[in-house]
Amino acid sequence: MNSPTLAEVRAWDKHDPLAPFRAAFALPEGVIYLDGNSLGPLPHATQARLAGVIAQEWGTGLIRGWNDAGWMAAPARTGDKIARLLGAAPGEVIVADSTTVNLFKLVAAARALHPERSTLLTEAGNFPTDRHIVDGLAGLLPKLRVKTAASDQMASAMDGDTAAVVLCHVHYRSGARYDMAAMNAAAARCGTTIVWDLSHSAGAVPLSLAADGAEMAVGCGYKFLNGGPGAPACLYVTAALQDHVRSPIQGWIGHASPFGFSDKYEPAPGISRFLSGTPGILGLAALEAGVDLFLAAPPAAIWAKAARLFDLFRCLAATSCPALELLTPTDPSHRGSHIAFRCPQAASVMQALIARGVIGDFRPPDVLRFGLTPLYTRYEDVWNAVEAVEQVRKEGLLF
């Protein structure tokens, strides 16, 4: 991309097929929000939906909501909707707990397929929860150790002793993306299972879990899916594997017959066996509304705009702030939907940007991270954001 003019950028917005979606979100005045990869904004429909859940379903329906308002079915119903975004089939995804808890459940379940193997493998320096979860499981179970590798050594680090692998599909800082099909093929050759952490992928990039041979994954509801602060997470297990694995956290909601109140645990058939406790309905309702809005947008337009938002940011920043070192791969198939730069004063730069109403993230020690979310981000927002970065630079204070 050559640097466009502001007039050209405005013309892109004018002809953007996703432009009408911006009005579906409650975005505050005076803010350019490039942090939807940390917490997506509030959809107006979510506000209305939650008001109904609170006043009618809970207030009037009371306990009857579990059946009459479809609360019991919400984890599977919302999971089926998310499955469309993940390239999975109905019945392969369920909404439950947090990404952390779901990672624990799936790594334990994957490992139980290979009790004779002694290694859990994950990437060094990716999102720390992925590492913490395998460390915690290794601390709990005897004869299990954790091995880490850099991303480009990951395939070769798998071997016949690898019980399970945890990989963050898109790196939370750099935005670099694994080739999912290639990694799953490498795992299959070693007879092991990758548990994919899709926190920075779900709603951010096209996903084809089934076609790419993914067996297990978790995803985050509050980032690109706009499910609200601390929204419940989702969990995927390929249909063929479901009846051969079980959750270590056995609760009544994952039972084949929750209202039988039997002492004997019998896991529910299919993906529902990965439910544990009573699902949080407020969080689920907000997530479902966010996902409904996402599903209303044409996927091809989302991915095309995401790529163009990235190229625009990169191209404008290269011209006005060449001192910023781009961390994110430029090929759209090798990255997620955020752009990250290294800058020694990143913490102070982000503070200055937020003071100017441009909200992104600082990630230690030296990374500026900006989420690119096609549903509500205009090309002109990127123009103005980069201009704000340039202002901060010109003030000479920071870099």
Place this chain on the structure above:
Amino acid sequence: MNSPTLAEVRAWDKHDPLAPFRAAFALPEGVIYLDGNSLGPLPHATQARLAGVIAQEWGTGLIRGWNDAGWMAAPARTGDKIARLLGAAPGEVIVADSTTVNLFKLVAAARALHPERSTLLTEAGNFPTDRHIVDGLAGLLPKLRVKTAASDQMASAMDGDTAAVVLCHVHYRSGARYDMAAMNAAAARCGTTIVWDLSHSAGAVPLSLAADGAEMAVGCGYKFLNGGPGAPACLYVTAALQDHVRSPIQGWIGHASPFGFSDKYEPAPGISRFLSGTPGILGLAALEAGVDLFLAAPPAAIWAKAARLFDLFRCLAATSCPALELLTPTDPSHRGSHIAFRCPQAASVMQALIARGVIGDFRPPDVLRFGLTPLYTRYEDVWNAVEAVEQVRKEGLLF
């Protein structure tokens, strides 16, 4: 108690010091709600609070809500409030996950204190999740087995091989309550720890966890605390034990420095180490509002009214429906805050009651269960509920 007249019952309501609290709840017309032990009703203040969290904190504040709106502090802040209801100190209770997930974390943590012991002990026939959790942990860890005992054999079933005990303080069907101090003393003599499940105790009965020597407990937010459908749960660890135990589910929010993004897991000091993933803010906000309302009521009035509601139900039912077999102990110190009857046609009776607007619970195979919740239940509601039971009986269809 001798059977009072309706006029007397109405006079009790008139002079009830808790009567003003009923107006704080959004109770639907035409319903007598005796199921607040399954799902508490909606407080008006919760509706207003959630509207603010959604529109202002999330909608306008966006990612800034984690600091500016106190979201990061919400699990500990709400935990400290719940601690007052549990007889625990600030810093001993935190809100996180579900009761199921919290049970898993605490049983694993308690067991890790005694890796050489091989038995997890729980009660047969109590709430099945308690049993499922220990079975799941025993399935995950080698050389660990599950032993069950009846409630009156529980103290003698503990021995030097007992790694941890899980006990539901108030039985979910019968309402029978353990003597917590006596059981903790028995556990201490065997050098083991009881993880108390307070699902039917928190907000239902006076609790003195610290004074009674309790070391670990979980509690439910959506029953007597009126925290909304699937509200997050709470978790208690006595201060002296906190730095000697850790959660098996290690996530970034339980890290000593969540925003340090370090590969090395260092558990947060104190109770916060039992957090795992990002907390669900909508559920937390609703729970905090419910707890705030509960804390506004004088505890002595709550427990006195609970006892009188029970006695009234029992006395009226004994007269009008003598075929109902009372399951719940009559001594208030030996039970929770619901009343349960055995009746062969319990399922059909409850259906008929719900059709008449009297909402309680059926618990298989043959139990009618009615929650007695002093904040919003009138004595006259009990009068009318028992009259509805009598009508169902008189129709001759059911019992």
